[in-house]
Amino acid sequence: MAPFFTLHHGDPSCNARTGLLMLPHGPVSTPVFMPVGTNGTVKALTVDDLTAIGFQIILSNTYHLYLRPGTEVIAAAGSLHDFMRWQGNILTDSGGYQVFSLAPFRKISDEGVKFRSHIDGSYHILSPEKVVEIQAILNSDIQMQLDWCTGWGTSYKEAMKALRITNLWLEKAKHAWDAAVAQGYGGALFSIVQGNFFKDLREQSVEAVIASDTPGIAIGGLSVGEPEEVFREYLAYTAPLLPPEKPRYVMGIGTPQYILAAIEQGIDMFDCVLPTRAGRIGHVFTRQGTITLKKSEHHLDFRPIDEACGCKVCRKYSRAYLRHLFKTQEILCSMLASYHNLYFLHELVRDARHAIAEDRFLSFKTDFLRRYTQEEQQ
Numbered sequence: 111m112a113p114f115f116t117l118h119h120g121d122p123s124c125n126a127r128t129g130l131l132m133l134p135h136g137p138v139s140t141p142v143f144m145p146v147g148t149n150g151t152v153k154a155l156t157v158d159d160l161t162a163i164g165f166q167i168i169l170s171n172t173y174h175l176y177l178r179p180g181t182e183v184i185a186a187a188g189s190l191h192d193f194m195r196w197q198g199n200i201l202t203d204s205g206g207y208q209v210f211s212l213a214p215f216r217k218i219s220d221e222g223v224k225f226r227s228h229i230d231g232s233y234h235i236l237s238p239e240k241v242v243e244i245q246a247i248l249n250s251d252i253q254m255q256l257d258w259c260t261g262w263g264t265s266y267k268e269a270m271k272a273l274r275i276t277n278l279w280l281e282k283a284k285h286a287w288d289a290a291v292a293q294g295y296g297g298a299l300f301s302i303v304q305g306n307f308f309k310d311l312r313e314q315s316v317e318a319v320i321a322s323d324t325p326g327i328a329i330g331g332l333s334v335g336e337p338e339e340v341f342r343e344y345l346a347y348t349a350p351l352l353p354p355e356k357p358r359y360v361m362g363i364g365t366p367q368y369i370l371a372a373i374e375q376g377i378d379m380f381d382c383v384l385p386t387r388a389g390r391i392g393h394v395f396t397r398q399g400t401i402t403l404k405k406s407e408h409h410l411d412f413r414p415i416d417e418a419c420g421c422k423v424c425r426k427y428s429r430a431y432l433r434h435l436f437k438t439q440e441i442l443c444s445m446l447a448s449y450h451n452l453y454f455l456h457e458l459v460r461d462a463r464h465a466i467a468e469d470r471f472l473s474f475k476t477d478f479l480r481r482y483t484q485e486e487q488q
Contacts, residue, residue, distance in 0.1 A: 112132045113132065114131065114132055114298060114325050114326075114357075115129060115130070115131055115132070115325070115326070115355070115356065115357045115378075116129055116130045116132075117129045117354065117355070118130060118467075119466060119467050120466075121465075121466045121469055121470075121471040121472070122469055123469065123471065123472045124374050124375075124471060124472055125349065125350070125374060125375050125376035126141075126373050126374050126375075126376065126462070126466045126471040127140075127141075127376055127378070127466060128140060128141070128463050128466050128467055129357065129378060131167075131357060131378075133167070133199045133251040133252065133298070134199070134249075134251050134296045134297065135191065135197060135198055135199040135200070135251055136166060136198060136199060137166070138166045138167050138199060139166070139463060140357065140378040140379060140463075141372075141373045141377065141378050141379070141380075141459055141462060141463060141466075142166070142167060142378065142379055142380075142459060143364075143369065143380055143381065143382075143455050143456060143458075143459045144165075144167050144168055144169045144201060144379065144380070144381040145160065145165060145168050145169070145381070145385070145386070145452050146168070146169045146170075146171075146381055146382065146383045146386070147168050147169060147170050147194070147196075148169075148170060148171040148174050148383070149170070149171070149174050149175065149178070150170055150175060150190060150193060150194045151194060152168060152386060152448075152452075153386045153387075153390065153444075153448065154386060154389065154390065154441075154444045154445045154448040154449075155386070155445070155448055155449060155452065157194065157195050157196040159449055160196070160198070160452075161198070162422075163421075163449070163452055163453050163456050164456055164460075165198060165452075165456060166198050166199060167198055167199035167200065167201060167251070167252075168196065168198065168199075168200060168201075169200070169201045169202070169203060169381045170190060170200055170201075170202050170203075170248070170250075171202065171203045171205070171207075171208075172202045172203060172204055172205045172241060172244055172245055172248070172250075172253075172254075173203075173204075173205030173208040173236070175190070175202075175244075175248065176205070176234075176236075176244050177227055177229055177234070178229060181244055181247045181248070184247065184248055185247050188249075189248065189249035190202075190248040190249060190250070191249060199251040199252070200248070200249075200250055200251055200252075201250065201251065201252040201253075201254070201379075201381075202245050202248055202250040202252070202253050202254065203254055203361070204241045204245070204253065204254040204255055204256045204257065205223075205236055205241060205256060206254065206255075206256055206257040206258065206259055206302065206330070207259060207361070207362070208225070215227075215228060218258060218275065220275060220278055221235075221237055222235055222236050222237035222238060222240070222241075222256065222279070223235070223236050223256070223258075236256060237256075237282070238255060238256040238279035238280070238282040238283040238286065239282055239283070239285075239286040241253075241255075241256040241283065242255075242283050242286035242287050242290060242299070243286065243290070245297065246290045246295045246297065249295075249296075249297065250297045251296075251297050251298070252297060252298050252299075252300060252326065253287075253297050253298070253299055253300070254299075254300050254302060254328065255276075255279060255280050255283040255284075255299065255300065255301050255302055255324075256279045256283060257276045257279060257280075257302040257304055257330055258272040258273075258275050258276050258279075258304065259272075259304065259330055259331050259334065260272045260304070260306045260331060260334075261334045261335050262307065262334055262335035262336040262340075263335070264306050264307075266306075266308055266311075269304075269305065269306035269307075269308055269311055270311060272304060272306070273304050273305050273306075273311050273314065273315055276302065276304045276315070277315070277318040280301050280302075280318060280319065280322050281322070283299065283301075284299065284301075284322050284324065287299040287324075298324075298325040298326060299324045299325060299326075300324055300325065300326040300327060300328050300359060301318075301319035301322050301324040301326075301327055301328070302319070302327075302328045302329075302330040303315045303316055303319055303327065303328065303329045303330055303331070303348060303352075304330050304331045305331065306331055307331075307336065307340060307344055309344075309347060312344070312347065312348050312351070313351065316348070316351045316352065319352075320352075320353060325356070325357075326356055326357040326358075326359060327352050327353075327356050327357070327358055327359070328358075328359040328360070328361055329345065329348050329349065329352075329358065329359070329360050329361075329377070330361060332344060332345060332360060332361075332362075332363075333360075333361075333362045333363050333368070334362075338367075338368075341368070341371075342371055345360065345371065345372065345375050345377075346375055349375040349376050349377060350375075350376075354376075357378045357379060358376060358377050358378050358379070359377070359378065359379035359380065360372050360377050360379070360380050361380070361381060362380075362381065362382055363380045363381075363382055364380070364381070364382020364383070364384035364385055364455070365382075365384065366395070366455070366458055366478065366479070366482055367479065367482075367483075368380075369455070369458065369459065369462075370458075370462065370475045370478065370479065373459075373462050373466075373471070373475075374471065374472070374475060385448065385451035385452050385454075385455055386448040386451065386452065388400070388447075388451060389444060389446075389447030389448035389449075389450070389451045390444040390447070390448065392404050392432075392433075392436040392443065392447060393447075394415050394416075394432075394447050394450055394451055394454075395416070395450070395451050395454040395455070396415060396416040396419075396454075397416055397418055397419075397478070397481050397482060398416075398481055398482065398484060399482050399483060399484065401415070401429075403429065403432050403433045403436045403443070403447065404433060404436050404437060405433075408429040408430055408432075408433040409430060409433060410430055411428065411429040411430050411433075412428040412429070412430050413428060413429055414427065414428065414429070415429060415432070415450055416450075416454070419450065419453070419454060419457075420457075421449065421450050421453035421454070422449070423446045423447075423449055423450040423453075424450065427446060432446060432447065458478070461474065462474065462475075
């Protein structure tokens with residue numbers, strides 16, 4: 111049986127590395143960016159689009175799928191893969207981010223989180239054990255433990271309380287996952303490092319996740335409102351504390367700057383809603399930086415979004431046409447802009463893997479960001 115994660119190569123100039131995840135629905139080359147399909151769909155794209163771009167894994171959200179359509183529907187379909195007709199891998203978030211983002215609607219205890227549905231106000235309880243069971247029903251290839259994520263500005267006392275509960279939930283999740291595996295479930299469990307922006311709490315959290323010996327580890331509690339320099343500081347502090355043989359995942363980062371910063375620190379996996387969310391409001395990535403399609407300067411601009419991009423959008427459509435679609439509120443604009451943005455990030459991460467393999471990641475990163483941020487520097 112192939113190992114769950116194999117390291118292939120490390121760039122000697124930094125911590126960037128390449129590897130391979132062996133998952134139930136096929137291998138995944140790392141570093142990897144995962145598109146977010148919260149409700150069982152990546153917004154504005156079909157599964158055929160995702161396959162055409164080359165994605166091997168996407169992300170869905172346990173909390174949202176639990177509320178709607180419900181596990182009974184997905185179980186009747188066979189799995190989340192069968193329900194959405196996606197035969198690649200799926201990582202499911204545990205709902206821990208909703209513990210953070212839906213704070214007014216929840217109450218946390220050692221047993222789990224009680225919350226009111228943002229859909230109809232009904233009450234629900236998610237325990238760490240139940241979250242594992244739900245994700246096993248979804249047949250997630252990677253599932254996340256339930257955790258308590260705290261935001262920028264949280265007090266030390268509150269961060270310590272959240273970490274204690276996160277560690278307790280990890281113990282319970284690990285027991286439930288072991289039981290699910292014994293019954294035939296094939297997905298992996300990832301533990302999550304928390305501790306807010308306190309280095310001693312980060313160290314305590316790392317000790318707990320290492321002791322749990324889950325197949326993979328996520329660094330949580332970053333990109334939650336902190337300044338970029340603080341993000342970089344705590345990422346650089348936390349990542350080296352983790353065992354090198356385990357895959358490392360940072361949740362919720364989706365700009366080229368943040369992705370390349372994470373790769374430099376040895377992060378293997380990342381996801382974000384940003385590429386499709388930006389596409390829906392007419393913001394698209396180019397190698398010279400992000401452009402806004404609605405601007406009048408694109409009215410007679412018949413160049414593609416990015417002349418160096420090989421995606422189907424850039425091969426066929428002009429900025430002028432996309433601007434027209436956006437101004438007339440045609441849904442095709444969201445579809446094409448979202449496709450391009452995901453293609454752009456997929457290619458960026460693929461090129462980063464090649465650069466690592468050739469021991470030139472830092473020069474690749476410097477050259478890319480010099481072009482990408484040139485307008486900001488002028």
